Amino acid sequence: MMKSEFEERIGTTIPEEEYEIIETVYTWYDDSLDKDETARLYSLLGIAVFRDMYSRAVELQALDDAMRGEQQQHRERMDELVTRITQLKRGE
DSSP states (O other), X not given: OOHHHXXXXXXXXXXXXXXXXXXXXXXXXXXXXXXXXXXXXXXXXXXHHHHHHXXXXXXXXXXXXXXXXXXXXXXXHHHHHHXXXXXXXXXX
16 A cells, blocks of 8 residues: 555555554554554554554565475475476486
């Protein structure tokens, strides 16, 4: 969600620093937190609730990044094994 889109939903402007926290929480915290729910949550509780949720969102992002890295390594290793099997079948 763009900052301008979020501000339109809440009816006011917010500092970039606050939006970065909100965007991280929106993106990583919970799949059920859609654009409207995010705006409603901010309108009801302000930035404090997002600051409370931020550390968990950052950890979720880090875990997702780590998982993607592991998946990439796994794919690369599988490709190596397939290549070696092919070579052996060809008599190489």
